[in-house]
Amino acid sequence: MARIIDASLTGSSEGGCDPRALHGTWGALNAAAVRGLAYSDDVKAKTDALYQRVKHVVPAVEWPAYAPLIAAINDMKRAKNAIILAHNYMTSEIFWCVGDFRGDSLALAYKAAQTDAAIIVQAGVHFMAETSKILAPEKTVLIPDLRAGCSLAASITGADVRLIKQKFPGVPVVTYVNTSAEVKAESDVTCTSSNAAAVVEWAAKEWGMDRVILIPDEYLAKNVAAQTGIRIIAWHGRCEVHERFTAEDVAELRASYPGIIVLAHPECPPDVMSAADFAGSTAALQMYVEQKHPAKVVLLTECSMSDNVAAASPDVDFIRPCNLCPHMKRITLEGIYDALKAMKYEVTILEDVRVRAKQAIDRMLALPKETPRAFETGRPPVAVELV
Numbered sequence: 001m002a003r004i005i006d007a008s009l010t011g012s013s014e015g016g017c018d019p020r021a022l023h024g025t026w027g028a029l030n031a032a033a034v035r036g037l038a039y040s041d042d043v044k045a046k047t048d049a050l051y052q053r054v055k056h057v058v059p060a061v062e063w064p065a066y067a068p069l070i071a072a073i074n075d076m077k078r079a080k081n082a083i084i085l086a087h088n089y090m091t092s093e094i095f096w097c098v099g100d101f102r103g104d105s106l107a108l109a110y111k112a113a114q115t116d117a118a119i120i121v122q123a124g125v126h127f128m129a130e131t132s133k134i135l136a137p138e139k140t141v142l143i144p145d146l147r148a149g150c151s152l153a154a155s156i157t158g159a160d161v162r163l164i165k166q167k168f169p170g171v172p173v174v175t176y177v178n179t180s181a182e183v184k185a186e187s188d189v190t191c192t193s194s195n196a197a198a199v200v201e202w203a204a205k206e207w208g209m210d211r212v213i214l215i216p217d218e219y220l221a222k223n224v225a226a227q228t229g230i231r232i233i234a235w236h237g238r239c240e241v242h243e244r245f246t247a248e249d250v251a252e253l254r255a256s257y258p259g260i261i262v263l264a265h266p267e268c269p270p271d272v273m274s275a276a277d278f279a280g281s282t283a284a285l286q287m288y289v290e291q292k293h294p295a296k297v298v299l300l301t302e303c304s305m306s307d308n309v310a311a312a313s314p315d316v317d318f319i320r321p322c323n324l325c326p327h328m329k330r331i332t333l334e335g336i337y338d339a340l341k342a343m344k345y346e347v348t349i350l351e352d353v354r355v356r357a358k359q360a361i362d363r364m365l366a367l368p369k370e371t372p373r374a375f376e377t378g379r380p381p382v383a384v385e386l387v
C-alpha cells in the first residue's frame with residue numbers, strides 16, 4: 001500500500017499525498033496566468049460560495065490558484081450550454097466546484113442519457129466519455145485529455161470477447177462499464193460496481209444459465225461470485241489502483257488505528273474484501289459514511305474519493321492511503337478550461353459499434369433502479385474460471 005495520510009494529523013493536504021500538487025496546484029497559478037486569468041474581486045465574488053464546499057480539503061492559500069480557472073470554466077459552461085460530468089475520483093476543486101453532476105459510472109451514465117445540454121465534458125476517463133457518447137449521440141462529448149485511459153479498459157478488446165463467446169456459446173456476457181465501446185458492443189449487458197451482483201443474477205435468470213461471463217475485472221468477478229453463488233467465467237484484467245491493496249494493509253491499519261472502519265471497493269482483491277467492514281461501489285461507500293458517520297474511517301479506493309467524501313463529512317476522520325489513478329489525474333482544471341475553449345477532444349464512435357454498445361447499456365439501465373448494493377464482507381473466496 002502506498003503512504004498513509006492521517007487527516008487528523010495533517011489537518012490538510014499539506015505534508016502528504018496531494019493529488020492536486022501532482023498536476024500543478026502551484027502550477028495552476030501559472031496555468032491561470034498563461035491563459036490570461038487572475039484572482040480578482042470579480043473572481044472572488046463568483047467563487048467564494050464554491051470554496052465553502054471544499055475548504056476542509058483545499059487549503060486557503062491554494063484557492064487563488066484555482067479560483068480564476070473555476071470562474072472561467074463556469075462562465076463558459078453557461079455560455080455554451082455545456083455540463084461537466086465529474087467522477088468520484090476527480091480532485092475536489094473539479095468535483096465540487098465545476099462538476100454539474102457528480103457520482104460513480106452508473107450515476108453519470110444516467111445523467112448523460114437525460115441531460116438537455118448541448119455539450120458534455122467528461123471529467124473522468126475515456127471509457128466514461130464513450131459511454132456518454134453512446135447514450136447521447138446527438139451531443140458533443142469532450143474529454144479534456146485523450147491519454148486518460150484505464151488499465152481495465154486496456155486489458156481486453158472486442159476480438160477477445162468474440163473468442164470468449166466462441167468458447168462459451170450461449171453463456172450471457174456481462175461487461176463492466178470500464179471497457180471500450182467496441183467491447184460493450186460485443187456484450188449482452190453492462191454493469192457497474194453498484195449493480196454487478198444484481199445484473200449477474202438477472203442475466204443468469206434471463207438466459208436460464210447457471211453460469212455467466214463477467215469481464216474484464218478478475219477481482220470484481222471473484223467478489224461477485226462470492227456474493228451470488230453463480231458460476232463466473234472471468235478475464236484477467238485488473239484495476240492498477242485497487243489491486244495494490246492487500247489484506248496485510250488492512251491488518252496494519254487496524255493495528256495502527258484501533259477502532260477504524262475499513263471500507264473497500266469491489267475492484268480490490270477478495271482477501272481485502274473479506275477483511276473489510278463494508279464493501280461496495282464508490283456510491284455505496286459514500287452513502288455509508290454519510291449515514292453512519294464513523295469516527296475514523298479508511299476508504300480502500302482511489303485517494304481523491306476520500307477528499308470528496310471528506311468535504312461533505314468534515315466531522316469524520318479519514319485515514320487516506322495514497323493510491324492515485326494516473327489516468328484520472330490527467331484531468332485537470334486547465335485541461336477542462338482548454339477543452340471547453342477549443343472544443344477538444346471530441347469523442348466519436350462508429351455508429352454500428354455505438355448502436356450495439358447502447359443495447360448492452362440500455363439493458364442495464366432498464367433494470368429496476370435500486371440503491372447501490374453492498375458486498376457482504378467476511379465471505380470465503382470462491383473460485384472462478386479464468387479465460
Ligand code: SF4
Binds near residue numbers: 125152153178242327
Ligand atoms: S481507478 Fe482503476 S478502474 Fe478506475 S480508471 Fe483508474 S485504472 Fe481504471
